[in-house]
Amino acid sequence: xxxxxxxxxxxxxxxxxxxxxxxxxxxxxxxxxxxxxxxxxxxxxxxxxxxxxxxxxxxxxxxxxxxxxxxxxxxxxxxxxxxxxxxxxxxxxxxxxxxxxxxxxxxxxxxxxxxxxxxxxxxxxxxxxxxxxxxxxxxxxxxxxxxxxxxxxxxxxxxxxxxxxxxxxxxxxxxxxxxxxxxxxxxxxxxxxxxxxxxxxxxxxxxxxxxxxxxxxxxxxxxxxxxxxxxxxxxxxxxxxxxxxxxxxxxxxxxxxxxxxxxxxxxxxxxxxxxxxxxxxxxxxxxxxxxxxxxxxxxxxxxxxxxxxxxxxxxxxxxxxxxxxxxxxxxxxxxxxxxx
Amino acid sequence: xxxxxxxxxxxxxxxxxxxxxxxxxxxxxxxxxxxxxxxxxxxxxxxxxxxxxxxxxxxxxxxxxxxxxxxxxxxxxxxxxxxxxxxxxxxxxxxxxxxxxxxxxxxxxxxxxxxxxxxxxxxxxxxxxxxxxxxxxxxxxxxxxxxxxxxxxxxxxxxxxxxxxxxxxxxxxxxxxxxxxxxxxxxxxxxxxxxxxxxxxxxxxxxxxxxxxxxxxxxxxxxxxxxxxxxxxxxxxxxxxxxxxxxxxxxxxxxxxxxxxxxxxxxxxxxxxxxxxxxxxxxxxxxxxxxxxxxxxxxxxxxxxxxxxxxxxxxxxxxxxxxxxxxxxxxxxxxxxxxx
DNA sequence: GCACAAGATGCAAACGTTTTCATACAGAGG
DNA sequence: CCTCTGTATGAAAACGTTTGCATCTTGTGC
Numbered sequence: 001x002x003x004x005x006x007x008x009x010x011x012x013x014x015x016x017x018x019x020x021x022x023x024x025x026x027x028x029x030x031x032x033x034x035x036x037x038x039x040x041x042x043x044x045x046x047x048x049x050x051x052x053x054x055x056x057x058x059x060x061x062x063x064x065x066x067x068x069x070x071x072x073x074x075x076x077x078x079x080x081x082x083x084x085x086x087x088x089x090x091x092x093x094x095x096x097x098x099x100x101x102x103x104x105x106x107x108x109x110x111x112x113x114x115x116x117x118x119x120x121x122x123x124x125x126x127x128x129x130x131x132x133x134x135x136x137x138x139x140x141x142x143x144x145x146x147x148x149x150x151x152x153x154x155x156x157x158x159x160x161x162x163x164x165x166x167x168x169x170x171x172x173x174x175x176x177x178x179x180x181x182x183x184x185x186x187x188x189x190x191x192x193x194x195x196x197x198x199x200x201x202x203x204x205x206x207x208x209x210x211x212x213x214x215x216x217x218x219x220x221x222x223x224x225x226x227x228x229x230x231x232x233x234x235x236x237x238x239x240x241x242x243x244x245x246x247x248x249x250x251x252x253x254x255x256x257x258x259x260x261x262x263x264x265x266x267x268x269x270x271x272x273x274x275x276x277x278x279x280x281x282x283x284x285x286x287x288x289x290x291x292x293x294x295x296x297x298x299x300x301x302x303x304x305x306x307x308x309x310x311x312x313x314x315x316x317x318x319x320x321x322x323x324x325x326x327x328x329x330x331x332x333x334x335x336x337x338x339x340x
Numbered sequence: 341x342x343x344x345x346x347x348x349x350x351x352x353x354x355x356x357x358x359x360x361x362x363x364x365x366x367x368x369x370x371x372x373x374x375x376x377x378x379x380x381x382x383x384x385x386x387x388x389x390x391x392x393x394x395x396x397x398x399x400x401x402x403x404x405x406x407x408x409x410x411x412x413x414x415x416x417x418x419x420x421x422x423x424x425x426x427x428x429x430x431x432x433x434x435x436x437x438x439x440x441x442x443x444x445x446x447x448x449x450x451x452x453x454x455x456x457x458x459x460x461x462x463x464x465x466x467x468x469x470x471x472x473x474x475x476x477x478x479x480x481x482x483x484x485x486x487x488x489x490x491x492x493x494x495x496x497x498x499x500x501x502x503x504x505x506x507x508x509x510x511x512x513x514x515x516x517x518x519x520x521x522x523x524x525x526x527x528x529x530x531x532x533x534x535x536x537x538x539x540x541x542x543x544x545x546x547x548x549x550x551x552x553x554x555x556x557x558x559x560x561x562x563x564x565x566x567x568x569x570x571x572x573x574x575x576x577x578x579x580x581x582x583x584x585x586x587x588x589x590x591x592x593x594x595x596x597x598x599x600x601x602x603x604x605x606x607x608x609x610x611x612x613x614x615x616x617x618x619x620x621x622x623x624x625x626x627x628x629x630x631x632x633x634x635x636x637x638x639x640x641x642x643x644x645x646x647x648x649x650x651x652x653x654x655x656x657x658x659x660x661x662x663x664x665x666x667x668x669x670x671x672x673x674x675x676x677x678x679x680x
Numbered sequence: 681g682c683a684c685a686a687g688a689t690g691c692a693a694a695c696g697t698t699t700t701c702a703t704a705c706a707g708a709g710g
Numbered sequence: 711c712c713t714c715t716g717t718a719t720g721a722a723a724a725c726g727t728t729t730g731c732a733t734c735t736t737g738t739g740c
Contacts, residue, residue, distance in 0.1 A: 002695090002697085003696065014696090014698090018699085019698090022698080028718055028719085049398070049697085050696025050725090052389040052725095053697070054725050078407075078437075085442075092430050112386075113388060114430070277562075283598055283622075342727085353689065355690060359688095366687090366688080387727070391728075393695045393697085394695050682740085684739090689734080691733095694729090699723090701720105701721090702720085702722105703718100703719085703720080706715100707716090708715080709712100
């Protein structure tokens with residue numbers, strides 16, 4: 001059941017069969033019909049490897065993520081896959097489990113021709129590059145998402161983390177909060193630095209001095225959110241609002257606060273970032289910054305498709321809109337908070 | 341940079357290079373070293389397509405899931421991917437978004453040779469089969485997971501849903517509950533039927549009559565859990581405990597109960613199934629049945645590997661242990677509940 | 681010293697496509 | 711009637727591996 005059989009079946013040459021399937025406009029209408037008929041009847045599917053070997057195109061893309069188990073990543077990859085399939089590409093899953101060696105392993109797939117392009121949601125470029133050559137020329141079709149790698153000219157897509165964090169902080173300020181803590185994400189994540197910038201911008205513009213104790217380390221995990229909250233509660237001057245740089249940490253914070261008997265948001269306000277599905281289902285429901293996961297995934301894939309089709313996209317940075325979602329975990333600053 | 345170049349570089353034939361890479365034991369130690377050196381220095385990676393074309397092996401497996409966005413699926417696929425990579429396989433992601441046409445699309449990948457095997461987490465076999473022939477002979481290397489397709493001899497892996505649901509129900513019974521409602525999952529999911537069986541078994545054994553009104557339809561989504569809970573609250577004789585067939589629905593139920601001002605578990609107990617990450621983070625934390633996602637994924641992959649290596653696994657059904665996780669959403673039956 | 685086995689290696693033919701180049705034919709313009 | 715252009719097809723050469731078979735070498739037992 002190779003292309004030769006179809007050729008024989010329809011009385012033409014393999015070349016014509018191939019053309020019928022890939023460039024129908026090159027073949028006469030009647031011939032086309034004959035071939036199509038034979039294809040249908042035999043259920044012939046071109047062998048991908050024969051084709052790939054010849055064309056040097058795999059029809060695969062690989063998406064590299066630190067942990068597909070996180071809502072945010074799962075949502076994004078789902079959109080990617082949908083968009084990819086629409087354009088005839090299959091997606092190879094690359095969950096790095098946080099290991100750099102794995103990042104390299106997946107990067108290798110595109111080097112070895114197993115994938116035509118790569119979607120990177122990790123904060124590094126896992127490629128060996130010659131520092132003397134222009135970087136971009138050495139990279140395969142690639143787009144960086146979320147943890148956007150700041151390389152001039154690199155295709156990137158994400159929400160504006162800085163503006164998002166700033167909007168979050170400004171919202172807390174608008175509620176009257178002045179002592180606003182920030183729980184940071186993974187220290188090697190660009191998104192973390194960006195969000196921190198946004199926080200600082202808002203505080204600066206409000207003319208507020210930030211007590212360094214209000215800035216506490218985390219790593220985007222729920223546990224780190226809990227630990228951070230514990231630390232904040234021990235401060236002499238407790239913050240009246242806590243802005244966690246993602247929802248998981250905010251959920252951790254919520255739990256610690258409950259445990260210590262605090263009322264939210266009466267005693268203390270909590271904000272997240274991401275708007276994962278469970279944010280709305282918490283008690284109290286979490287105020288947060290929404291990320292349009294589907295749009296991110298789709299945009300990333302589209303940017304990659306441009307490159308795969310040989311066009312260098314005009315806009316190599318796609319910035320998607322975030323949205324402030326006000327729920328019940330934030331409220332006006334408590335009175336004693338003001339007066340203290 | 342083909343195999344020929346390496347051959348030239350190391351002064352041997354392409355055949356020997358190939359053997360060095362794939363069956364080192366066939367080649368003399370010294371030769372092996374020479375070749376390896378050339379490979380290292382040139383950074384040569386065998387072209388997968390040349391190889392695949394010849395061997396008819398893709399080195400890929402495809403995993404088909406209804407929605408990778410769900411914790412349970414994401415956790416499983418992560419384990420699969422890890423195990424697959426360990427054995428040199430790459431995984432193609434197949435998120436069906438619930439569409440049967442997509443299931444078929446992914447099934448086609450293994451038919452067209454793009455994947456060597458398939459891991460199915462959907463409740464259907466998306467293959468065209470000849471009903472006169474023995475079914476198993478017509479299927480590619482395949483294992484069915486979670487929504488286990490009940491075909492004699494098919495490789496399957498899952499927890500014992502029936503026993504799990506039964507344990508859940510028995511636990512509620514042990515707390516003194518008698519009016520125990522069940523919120524069902526997707527009606528076409530085998531897991532749903534199995535869990536329902538378990539529920540009935542426990543109720544029967546306790547000698548309790550099940551009021552049909554206590555059995556309410558759902559589809560494993562949070563929304564359906566909410567709707568179901570609303571329905572249950574409208575009953576003249578309200579249940580004192582609600583067993584939702586997954587955590588998402590239980591979380592929905594929890595939210596509705598909060599909304600109506602019920603105290604959990606004082607007024608009403610709620611149980612889930614799955615033990616997703618957020619179950620422990622709910623207020624109150626959700627009592628549930630734990631599924632060992634990692635083990636499920638690994639077992640499924642191992643079962644597939646057996647088949648890919650030409651061995652028919654001796655045990656074609658792997659049943660993994662569940663665990664009853666008691667948290668705060670369940671408690672003794674309220675007194676008025678007993679007396680009513 | 682000979683036959684034979686075993687161990688290494690090379691030759692060359694696949695595997696199933698795509699695509700360049702050449703050919704064939706038909707119609708148009710002179 | 712001849713040439714020219716354009717359209718439709720086919721022949722054949724890749725693409726990069728793997729592997730059956732043949733060959734050559736070396737060692738072993740008699």
